[in-house]
Amino acid sequence: MKFSKFGNRFTRHTGARQLMDDLGAAMTSEEPVMMLGGGNPAHIPDVLQLLAERTREVAGKPREFRRMIADYSSPVGEDRFRASMARLLRREYGWPLGPEHIALTGGSQSGFFQLFNLLAGKFDDGSFRQILLPLTPEYVGYTDLGLAEKLFVSNRPIIEFLDDRLFKYHIDFKGLDVADDVAAICVSRPTNPTGNVLTDAEVRQLADIARARKIPLILDNAYGVPFPGIIFQSVEPVWDDNVILCMSLSKIGLPAVRTGIVVAHPDIIDAITGLNSVMSLSVSSVGPVLLHDLVETGQIINLGRDVIRPYYHTRADQALAWMHSALDGCEYFIHRPEGAFFLWLWVPEMSITCDELYQRLKKRGVFVVPGHHFFPGLDEDWSHKHECIRVSYSQQAESVHRGISIIGEEVRNACR
Amino acid sequence: MKFSKFGNRFTRHTGARQLMDDLGAAMTSEEPVMMLGGGNPAHIPDVLQLLAERTREVAGKPREFRRMIADYSSPVGEDRFRASMARLLRREYGWPLGPEHIALTGGSQSGFFQLFNLLAGKFDDGSFRQILLPLTPEYVGYTDLGLAEKLFVSNRPIIEFLDDRLFKYHIDFKGLDVADDVAAICVSRPTNPTGNVLTDAEVRQLADIARARKIPLILDNAYGVPFPGIIFQSVEPVWDDNVILCMSLSKIGLPAVRTGIVVAHPDIIDAITGLNSVMSLSVSSVGPVLLHDLVETGQIINLGRDVIRPYYHTRADQALAWMHSALDGCEYFIHRPEGAFFLWLWVPEMSITCDELYQRLKKRGVFVVPGHHFFPGLDEDWSHKHECIRVSYSQQAESVHRGISIIGEEVRNACR
Numbered sequence: 001m002k003f004s005k006f007g008n009r010f011t012r013h014t015g016a017r018q019l020m021d022d023l024g025a026a027m028t029s030e031e032p033v034m035m036l037g038g039g040n041p042a043h044i045p046d047v048l049q050l051l052a053e054r055t056r057e058v059a060g061k062p063r064e065f066r067r068m069i070a071d072y073s074s075p076v077g078e079d080r081f082r083a084s085m086a087r088l089l090r091r092e093y094g095w096p097l098g099p100e101h102i103a104l105t106g107g108s109q110s111g112f113f114q115l116f117n118l119l120a121g122k123f124d125d126g127s128f129r130q131i132l133l134p135l136t137p138e139y140v141g142y143t144d145l146g147l148a149e150k151l152f153v154s155n156r157p158i159i160e161f162l163d164d165r166l167f168k169y170h171i172d173f174k175g176l177d178v179a180d181d182v183a184a185i186c187v188s189r190p191t192n193p194t195g196n197v198l199t200d201a202e203v204r205q206l207a208d209i210a211r212a213r214k215i216p217l218i219l220d221n222a223y224g225v226p227f228p229g230i231i232f233q234s235v236e237p238v239w240d241d242n243v244i245l246c247m248s249l250s251k252i253g254l255p256a257v258r259t260g261i262v263v264a265h266p267d268i269i270d271a272i273t274g275l276n277s278v279m280s281l282s283v284s285s286v287g288p289v290l291l292h293d294l295v296e297t298g299q300i301i302n303l304g305r306d307v308i309r310p311y312y313h314t315r316a317d318q319a320l321a322w323m324h325s326a327l328d329g330c331e332y333f334i335h336r337p338e339g340a341f342f343l344w345l346w347v348p349e350m351s352i353t354c355d356e357l358y359q360r361l362k363k364r365g366v367f368v369v370p371g372h373h374f375f376p377g378l379d380e381d382w383s384h385k386h387e388c389i390r391v392s393y394s395q396q397a398e399s400v401h402r403g404i405s406i407i408g409e410e411v412r413n414a415c416r
Numbered sequence: 417m418k419f420s421k422f423g424n425r426f427t428r429h430t431g432a433r434q435l436m437d438d439l440g441a442a443m444t445s446e447e448p449v450m451m452l453g454g455g456n457p458a459h460i461p462d463v464l465q466l467l468a469e470r471t472r473e474v475a476g477k478p479r480e481f482r483r484m485i486a487d488y489s490s491p492v493g494e495d496r497f498r499a500s501m502a503r504l505l506r507r508e509y510g511w512p513l514g515p516e517h518i519a520l521t522g523g524s525q526s527g528f529f530q531l532f533n534l535l536a537g538k539f540d541d542g543s544f545r546q547i548l549l550p551l552t553p554e555y556v557g558y559t560d561l562g563l564a565e566k567l568f569v570s571n572r573p574i575i576e577f578l579d580d581r582l583f584k585y586h587i588d589f590k591g592l593d594v595a596d597d598v599a600a601i602c603v604s605r606p607t608n609p610t611g612n613v614l615t616d617a618e619v620r621q622l623a624d625i626a627r628a629r630k631i632p633l634i635l636d637n638a639y640g641v642p643f644p645g646i647i648f649q650s651v652e653p654v655w656d657d658n659v660i661l662c663m664s665l666s667k668i669g670l671p672a673v674r675t676g677i678v679v680a681h682p683d684i685i686d687a688i689t690g691l692n693s694v695m696s697l698s699v700s701s702v703g704p705v706l707l708h709d710l711v712e713t714g715q716i717i718n719l720g721r722d723v724i725r726p727y728y729h730t731r732a733d734q735a736l737a738w739m740h741s742a743l744d745g746c747e748y749f750i751h752r753p754e755g756a757f758f759l760w761l762w763v764p765e766m767s768i769t770c771d772e773l774y775q776r777l778k779k780r781g782v783f784v785v786p787g788h789h790f791f792p793g794l795d796e797d798w799s800h801k802h803e804c805i806r807v808s809y810s811q812q813a814e815s816v817h818r819g820i821s822i823i824g825e826e827v828r829n830a831c832r
Contacts, residue, residue, distance in 0.1 A: 001681075001683045001684070001687075002539070003534050003535070003687060004533060004534060004535065004536060004537040004538060004539055004545070004599075005537065005538045005539060005540055006533045006534065006537060006538075006563055007533065007534035007535070007687060008540060010534075010690060010691050010694050010695070011534070011686070011687045011690035011691065012690075013690075016693075016694075017690060017693060017694075020490075020491060020693050024490040024491070027490070028495065038488065039488075040487055040488055041486070043482060043486055048478070048481065048482065048486065051481075051485060052475045052476070052478075052481050053475075055471060055472075055474075055475040055481070056471075056472055056475045056476070058471075059468045059469075059471040059472045059475065060468070060472070062464070062468075065464065065467075065468050065471070066459060066464065067672075068672060069467060069669070069670050069671075069672050069673050070457070070459055070464060070669055070670070070671065070672060071456055071671065071672055072454065072455075072456055072671045072672060073672060074436075074440040074443070075436060075440070078672075079444065106522045106526075106674065106696055106700075107696050107697060107698075109695065109696050109697040110522075110695060110696045113694075113695050113696070117420060117422045117423065118419050118420060118422065118423035118426075118427070119419070119420065119423070120420060121420040121421065121422060122420060122421045122422075123418070123420055123421060124421055124424060129420070141697065144694045145694065145695075147422055147563070183420075253485070253486055254485050254486070255485075255486065255487065255488045255698075256483070256484060256485050256486060256487055256488060256489060256494075256698075256700060256701035256702065257485050257700060257702060258522065258674075258696065258698075258699065258700045265417075267417045268417070270427070271417075271419060271423060271427045274426060274427035274428075274429075274433060275426050275427065277432075277433060277436050278426050278432075278433075278529075278560045278561065279426070279525065279526060279529050279561075280522055280523050280525050280526045280529070280674070281523060281525040281557065282523075282671075282672075282674075283674065284522075284672060284673060284674045284700055284702070285672035286672065286673060286700070286702050
């Protein structure tokens with residue numbers, strides 16, 4: 001079958017696609033697997049119970065239930081939820097915004113497809129503009145989102161070595177070239193895959209650069225503050241009308257519901273409304289109705305702070321201890337886990353690439369993500385790209401523990 | 417703010433967008449409005465009750481509940497639902513298919529965005545291919561879906577006059593030019609906006625033409641058989657591996673849940689999997705889990721036949737009687753209501769365009785859709801395009817009745 005340019009571009013079997021197929025196959029495999037690969041959040045009992053109660057409550061109120069399933073929302077997303085979200089952000093952080101600053105999308109990923117292709121790519125005047133990722137490693141999901149090739153330009157980080165075989169990436173501001181054809185700057189905070197949390201100073205500096213250059217700063221807040229709040233230290237949530245803040249209900253525990261939230265200048269919101277309306281008529285109201293009361297009362301922030309964050313913080317400490325123990329005696333480094341739910345393992349002296357390590361681990365039933373996928377837009381040859389893997393610690397503790405032990409064995413084999 | 421080519425194309429304020437904004441404003445208006453405009457399905461009490469019960473049931477079973485909200489599905493859509501759907505279609509209609517023939521999308525509209533742009537538009541070899549709509553009026557939602565301009569080429573219908581001021585559109589097969597640059601043929605059955613149901617012979621002929629030309633036939637079955645089954649006569653559901661059958665859970669009563677279903681050759685399914693995965697990671701599992709048991713048992717077909725179809729059939733008869741009474745003495749025609757939930761009113765002797773009629777009705781609180789939006793790809797000047805309106809009869813009977821009375825008054829005014 002012959003496909004269009006668009007078809008060929010979006011259906012090519014990229015590394016990311018291969019990875020997803022592997023993960024999919026693993027999920028349905030008869031063999032026991034240790035799933036340290038995907039981005040699925042944990043099943044936190046208190047959260048699931050709360051959501052199940054709320055679901056029963058909605059099902060028992062005909063008007064709420066109709067709102068959740070039986071009426072198309074406006075293309076910009078369910079209005080009551082957007083109004084409550086605006087009130088919450090205004091009340092908690094003093095951000096000067098209303099519902100006109102908030103759009104919903106069918107998950108964060110759809111939002112990024114829309115935003116990146118709206119702001120960058122080919123322009124009517126013949127110019128071509130790019131999205132700048134000021135720090136790689138950065139989220140693999142961005143990689144193939146461009147309707148045009150070469151949508152991203154990106155930078156190496158500065159590496160700060162810390163105690164206890166930990167390290168931290170920083171933005172190399174001196175090496176940051178915000179060329180004229182940069183349409184927007186984008187960072188995830190916490191960073192998927194590394195668990196890095198950009199410092200408040202770094203974010204402020206990026207925001208200043210963006211404002212001075214009259215381009216938006218896109219903050220991918222899938223794991224961050226104000227919710228789901230998976231950041232293990234105190235940091236400032238950031239928004240102003242030059243920032244496009246992207247949030248999601250997935251990491252609260254609703255990945256199968258597909259609700260993304262974009263907080264931005266009304267011009268951006270208006271564009272997303274148009275895109276939603278043409279590309280999908282409207283977005284789901286399931287997440288907005290299920291979580292409305294939590295947003296209206298502000299309880300969604302407490303849920304992150306009191307339940308979700310402590311849960312993952314404990315899991316992070318545990319996974320880190322297991323990893324140190326599994327790799328004891330090797331030459332390795334781990335990015336300091338500051339948020340999200342991944343360990344980013346760096347083994348500089350492996351005799352194989354991380355892709356080969358991934359293959360060997362897969363054979364032993366352990367699924368991780370090889371690090372070289374996480375450098376979208378960084379075309380230069382840099383050995384570091386092939387020396388890292390992403391290890392999720394969100395799944396069952398026993399499985400994570402066993403998986404990390406096997407990672408230890410395979411890394412040892414690869415360092416001999 | 418400067419947007420890309422894609423951004424400008426998909427955010428321009430088209431007629432369709434204006435319409436959606438009007439409908440949105442009407443929905444939140446303080447004034448009472450008669451909403452005969454949108455495509456929202458009716459709130460059928462038996463259906464809502466069944467769905468609410470099912471929702472409570474899922475919320476009470478932790479494993480089902482996790483499946484519904486807490487785990488990403490595979491990018492092709494929730495596997496268990498796809499398997500049940502394949503079994504159902506195989507069992508009921510003998511179609512030779514399995515789960516590998518079924519993909520889910522975030523609503524039908526997203527599916528059409530993917531399919532049209534996958535099959536048509538610009539090709540790597542420099543060629544340009546189009547989607548042929550063999551019969552207009554056709555669904556307004558297709559209009560702006562092309563990443564490239566001029567994605568559609570379409571045809572006038574043959575008009576058959578029937579008794580009682582009814583008429584029916586037929587495909588003009590003699591005038592049908594399936595040029596070399598046609599990538600696929602697409603029809604909705606029942607047709608939105610007219611309520612026309614292509615005859616079995618017409619569909620067979622289209623399928624034959626498509627197969628002979630080695631291009632797929634896309635059947636938009638948002639309202640049709642096997643479900644939701646809103647067709648008021650007996651017709652044959654059609655599928656073979658050259659047909660791309662698009663279904664939806666919306667018109668069963670779940671428009672806010674956003675589940676589209678594509679039944680097609682595995683090559684197409686594989687492409688949709690890739691598109692889903694890049695553009696949105698995965699699709700929602702809410703619809704698939706809520707409706708799984710109905711699909712597994714086949715009850716979804718009974719629900720259409722015994723509850724949904726009779727409901728709309730009664731509403732169609734009622735609306736038709738009201739329209740005849742409101743227009744008594746005028747020169748008008750109504751497309752025979754054969755399915756979906758719209759009356760398509762044709763007033764050949766109006767002194768104003770349907771757009772002006774729409775404006776006048778809007779001022780009186782009655783929302784309809786002016787007919788000229790429903791001719792995607794038909795660029796030629798044809799007065800018929802400006803002589804029709806689409807009137808939904810899915811909303812509350814009293815409101816539909818009052819709305820139709822006012823339509824009668826305004827049409828009379830416009831025919832003097």
